[in-house]
Amino acid sequence: MSPGSLRVSKIRNGTVIDHITKGHALDVIKILGINGRSGGTVTIAMNVQSSKLGVKDIVKIEGRELNSEEVDKIALIAPHATINIIRNYRVAEKLTVKLPSVVRGIVKCIKPSCISNNSSEPIKSIFYLEEADPLKLRCHYCNNIMEEKDILQQF
Ligand code: CTP
Numbered sequence: 001m002s003p004g005s006l007r008v009s010k011i012r013n014g015t016v017i018d019h020i021t022k023g024h025a026l027d028v029i030k031i032l033g034i035n036g037r038s039g040g041t042v043t044i045a046m047n048v049q050s051s052k053l054g055v056k057d058i059v060k061i062e063g064r065e066l067n068s069e070e071v072d073k074i075a076l077i078a079p080h081a082t083i084n085i086i087r088n089y090r091v092a093e094k095l096t097v098k099l100p101s102v103v104r105g106i107v108k109c110i111k112p113s114c115i116s117n118n119s120s121e122p123i124k125s126i127f128y129l130e131e132a133d134p135l136k137l138r139c140h141y142c143n144n145i146m147e148e149k150d151i152l153q154q155f
């Protein structure tokens, strides 16, 4: 640890989301619906030195284990993130998120006229990964390209 740096304490039970792409810690918080008005302690560390990423963000959530749906959403905006499930101070599970080539049912097409938004005919959204960083998804039904900001707006 370099002089002057602050070590964030270990947690007892919960989830540590590590190796978040810098600048995206607050998006992760938003995706998880955390508003600080309920639940356990949440620690956010931004611009932490990392050998792998240069600089990274970290989010620690005490008393909550993420489910697979939440992990899939995080993959969209932090494709290098590691999800560590902590039980009794130990890393009980380590999940590496993966940006899928096809994204189903997680985000909606922003084009109102898209057939996937026709409420009388519920169709599961399907997008293809066009670009990973910055994120770009292409709608299977209308070919509309969704940018990262369009996707973040939905969470
Ligand atoms: N961690 C924590 N509380 C614990 C255990 C671990 O907050 N009780 C955090 C660590 O500080 C680290 C992350 O969880 O940010 C993963 O822990 P660990 O696997 O021990 O660290 P590394 O080996 O550095 O992980 P990686 O190989 O994924 O970089």
Ligand code: ZN
Pocket (backbone or CB within 6 Å): 109, 110, 111, 114, 115, 116, 139, 140, 141, 142, 143, 144
């Ligand atoms: Zn569409």
